[in-house]
Amino acid sequence: MPSPDRLSQTLTRHGLRQTTVRRAVLQVLSESSYALSGGEIEQLLPPNTDRITLYRTLKSFEECGLIHRVIDTSDVVRYAACSIECSAKAHFDNHVHFKCTACEHIYCLNQVAIPAVTLPAKFEAVTRDYLLAGVCRECQPA
Amino acid sequence: MPSPDRLSQTLTRHGLRQTTVRRAVLQVLSESSYALSGGEIEQLLPPNTDRITLYRTLKSFEECGLIHRVIDTSDVVRYAACSIECSAKAHFDNHVHFKCTACEHIYCLNQVAIPAVTLPAKFEAVTRDYLLAGVCRECQPA
DNA sequence: AGCTTAATGCAACTTGGTTACTTTTGCCTG
DNA sequence: CAGGCAAAAGTAACCAAGTTGCATTAAGCT
Numbered sequence: 075m076p077s078p079d080r081l082s083q084t085l086t087r088h089g090l091r092q093t094t095v096r097r098a099v100l101q102v103l104s105e106s107s108y109a110l111s112g113g114e115i116e117q118l119l120p121p122n123t124d125r126i127t128l129y130r131t132l133k134s135f136e137e138c139g140l141i142h143r144v145i146d147t148s149d150v151v152r153y154a155a156c157s158i159e160c161s162a163k164a165h166f167d168n169h170v171h172f173k174c175t176a177c178e179h180i181y182c183l184n185q186v187a188i189p190a191v192t193l194p195a196k197f198e199a200v201t202r203d204y205l206l207a208g209v210c211r212e213c214q215p216a
Numbered sequence: 217m218p219s220p221d222r223l224s225q226t227l228t229r230h231g232l233r234q235t236t237v238r239r240a241v242l243q244v245l246s247e248s249s250y251a252l253s254g255g256e257i258e259q260l261l262p263p264n265t266d267r268i269t270l271y272r273t274l275k276s277f278e279e280c281g282l283i284h285r286v287i288d289t290s291d292v293v294r295y296a297a298c299s300i301e302c303s304a305k306a307h308f309d310n311h312v313h314f315k316c317t318a319c320e321h322i323y324c325l326n327q328v329a330i331p332a333v334t335l336p337a338k339f340e341a342v343t344r345d346y347l348l349a350g351v352c353r354e355c356q357p358a
Numbered sequence: 359a360g361c362t363t364a365a366t367g368c369a370a371c372t373t374g375g376t377t378a379c380t381t382t383t384g385c386c387t388g
Numbered sequence: 389c390a391g392g393c394a395a396a397a398g399t400a401a402c403c404a405a406g407t408t409g410c411a412t413t414a415a416g417c418t
Binding site: 170186189191200207 | 285286287288289290291292293312314317325327328329330331332333334335336338339340341342343344345346347348349350351352353356
């Protein structure tokens with residue numbers, strides 16, 4: 075639960091102007107324990123927040139490395155706040171993601187690093203994404 | 217390049233009826249060296265092939281384990297033919313995928329297995345997906 | 359305060375995919 | 389090799405996610 079102060083600081087640190095929508099979007103994303111789609115973010119924002127502005131906000135957040143897309147097999151894009159400082163070019167988003175098949179949430183498992191693989195010759199990997207699916211802690215049968 | 221025979225056999229083996237569209241879709245997918253989106257498949261099919269039928273075909277193929285969705289950060293779903301026999305429940309799709317940032321294609325690296333990770337307590341993984349991004353063999357600068 | 363540029367808000371549109379319903383066709387059985 | 393039934397195709401209309409163009413507003417620098 076970051077203070078408004080902290081949110082503003084994060085924006086300036088990434089060279090972004092202060093606006094109401096941006097602070098709101100950043101707050102929603104950094105308070106969520108799982109990745110959110112555009113539609114989900116929209117519902118968590120104050121009513122009547124403009125959808126187009128939201129998508130543009132997500133785009134600029136992504137471009138400056140404030141948030142990252144989370145891989146998924148579904149047809150909607152989900153976003154999560156970057157936990158450590160990423161830049162537009164290099165996302166140091168080196169942890170695995172976990173998708174719960176019960177609650178459908180995708181969590182960042184910050185403590186679990188993505189293991190390396192050896193690629194065939196002439197393939198050069200720049201980014202790596204690892205997604206596990208199963209049943210999360212909350213949805214486990216007691 | 218599987219013969220029509222082989223395609224028909226694959227369909228029956230998975231308990232699917234023989235239809236023109238199904239054979240065509242299966243052929244397109246098994247001949248492609250990279251994962252295809254619904255729209256891309258549509259363009260590779262004979263003209264005037266019904267879009268809805270295509271999506272239904274993809275759905276049933278997926279359900280019976282003939283094809284699998286490939287994870288991605290984009291907002292379109294991409295499919296690839298399963299190389300070995302998968303069932304609806306258990307996809308033995310244990311290889312990493314590679315997305316080329318130049319040609320945008322996603323390849324199955326069948327020879328590269330997904331390394332295991334140790335999860336925090338109470339997380340149970342059922343499926344695992346690993347996506348690398350970078351420049352593929354064909355797009356490497358000479 | 360005033361200016362410049364970036365961000366917002368609005369309308370209209372595109373793309374990917376789905377639902378409901380009717381018609382056709384695969385394929386099993388007698 | 390009918391003939392019938394269920395599954396698949398076809399058609400139309402719809403829905404949701406995301407985008408584009410343009411006019412308006414507001415951030416933040418001097």
